[in-house]
Amino acid sequence: MNTTASYSQRPLVDSFGRHVTYLRVSVTDRCDFRCTYCMSEDMVFLPKSEVLSFEEIREVIGAFVRRGVRKVRLTGGEPLVRRDIIKLIEAISADHLATGQIDELTLTTNGSQLAKHAVRLVELGMKRINVSLDTLDADKFAAITRRGRLDQVLDGIRAAREAGLAVKLNMVAIKGVNENEIVPMMEWAHSNGMELTLIEEMPLGEVSADRSDTHLSLRTVRDRLAERYTLTPIAKRTGGPARYMQIAETSGTIGFITPLSHNFCESCNRVRLTCTGQLYMCLGQDDKVDLRAAMRDSGPAGLDAALDRAMILKPKGHDFVIERRSAPAVERHMSVTGG
Ligand SMILES: C[S@@+](CC[C@H](N)C(=O)[O-])C[C@H]1O[C@@H](n2cnc3c(N)ncnc32)[C@H](O)[C@@H]1O
Ligand code: SF4
Numbered sequence: 001m002n003t004t005a006s007y008s009q010r011p012l013v014d015s016f017g018r019h020v021t022y023l024r025v026s027v028t029d030r031c032d033f034r035c036t037y038c039m040s041e042d043m044v045f046l047p048k049s050e051v052l053s054f055e056e057i058r059e060v061i062g063a064f065v066r067r068g069v070r071k072v073r074l075t076g077g078e079p080l081v082r083r084d085i086i087k088l089i090e091a092i093s094a095d096h097l098a099t100g101q102i103d104e105l106t107l108t109t110n111g112s113q114l115a116k117h118a119v120r121l122v123e124l125g126m127k128r129i130n131v132s133l134d135t136l137d138a139d140k141f142a143a144i145t146r147r148g149r150l151d152q153v154l155d156g157i158r159a160a161r162e163a164g165l166a167v168k169l170n171m172v173a174i175k176g177v178n179e180n181e182i183v184p185m186m187e188w189a190h191s192n193g194m195e196l197t198l199i200e201e202m203p204l205g206e207v208s209a210d211r212s213d214t215h216l217s218l219r220t221v222r223d224r225l226a227e228r229y230t231l232t233p234i235a236k237r238t239g240g241p242a243r244y245m246q247i248a249e250t251s252g253t254i255g256f257i258t259p260l261s262h263n264f265c266e267s268c269n270r271v272r273l274t275c276t277g278q279l280y281m282c283l284g285q286d287d288k289v290d291l292r293a294a295m296r297d298s299g300p301a302g303l304d305a306a307l308d309r310a311m312i313l314k315p316k317g318h319d320f321v322i323e324r325r326s327a328p329a330v331e332r333h334m335s336v337t338g339g
Helices: 054-066 085-097 114-123 138-145 150-163 179-191 218-228 291-313
Strands: 022-026 071-075 104-109 128-132 166-173 195-200 231-234 242-247 252-257 270-273 278-280 288-290
Touching (some): 022 054, 054 071, 054 085, 071 085, 085 104, 085 114, 114 150, 128 150, 166 179, 179 195, 179 218, 179 252, 195 218, 218 231, 218 252, 288 291
Parallel strands (some): 022 071, 022 270, 071 104, 128 166
Antiparallel strands (some): 231 242, 242 252, 278 288
C-alpha cells in the first residue's frame, strides 16, 4: 500500500451538504448462490483480472478513511467466497480498526461460509454482521437461492452467535413466495436475540421474473403486522434506508428498507465501491467515478481528485419505480454494486 504519498484530509461533503462517512465495498461480484431477485440463472461474472487487488482495495479505503469515513462494510457478491478474504479483513482491521480511525468494520453475507470464519472475524474486531435469509423452509430456500442449503446457513448463523457476533437478518419480501413467513421469521429472530430487517425488492439488473409480479410493498407488510403486534417507531437512524420499529410482544426490533414506498435519500451518508473500482454514489443511479483508473493513472492525488468529483456527482435521490414490464432502474445487478 502507498503509505508515503500525501492524501487530502478534506471531509467528503456533497452538493447537498451530506457528509459521506460510510463506505460499502464489494470485494467480488461472484457468489455461491443465484438468488432469483439478485441474479439471473446464467450470470456471467467478471474476469478476475478486472477485479481490484487487495492492495488497491486497501489504498481506496485508506483514502476514504483519511477523509472522514468511519464505517466500512464488505459485501459483494458473496464477500466470504473471495479467495483469502480473511487476509484482506486482517489488513483493514490493522490499518483502521485497531488504530481507532474507524468505528466499525462489518460484513453482509449469505452465511454459507460463516461457520468457517466466525471466530476469526470476532478476533479481527467485528462486532456485528448482516446475514441474508429469506425463508426458514429448506425447499423454498433452495428455490430462492437456486443452489444454497439452508442448514449450512443456519450453522453459520449459530457459529456467528456463539463466537459473539450480533446478527441482523436481512429478508427480501417477495410477493407470493415468502410473505407468509415474515411473522415466523420475526418470531424466530427475536426469540434468538437477532434483529430482522425487511427489504423491498429493488429493480436492479435483469432477472428471470417480471419484478412487478414479485414486488411486495412493505407498507402492506407493516399494516398486516400492526394487526397482530404493537409496533412503536424508534429513533434509531443509520443514515440509510431502514426505519425501525419496536415490537412490544417480542421485545425485538424490526427494520423496513423501503426504497420504493418511502424516500430515504435526504439523510444518505454512503457511497459504494464495486469490485472493479467504480464508485457509485447512489444504488439507484448510474453516475459513477472510476477510482481504479484515477489511482492507476495519477496515484494518490488522482484518487483524491476523483473523490472530489464524486461528491459533486452524488445525486439528490434515486428514481426507482416498479411497473409491469418496466426496464430495471439501473442495468447493473445488486451483486455488482454491492448490497
Ligand atoms: C447483493 S447481497 C451481497 C451480500 C451477500 N451475498 C448477501 O446475500 O447478503 C446484499 C443484499 O442485497 C439484497 N438484494 C439483492 N438483490 C436485491 C434486489 N433486487 N432488491 C432488494 N434487495 C436485494 C440481498 O438480499 C442481500 O440482503
Ligand atoms: S443476494 Fe447475495 S447471496 Fe443472493 S445471489 Fe445476490 S450476492 Fe449471492
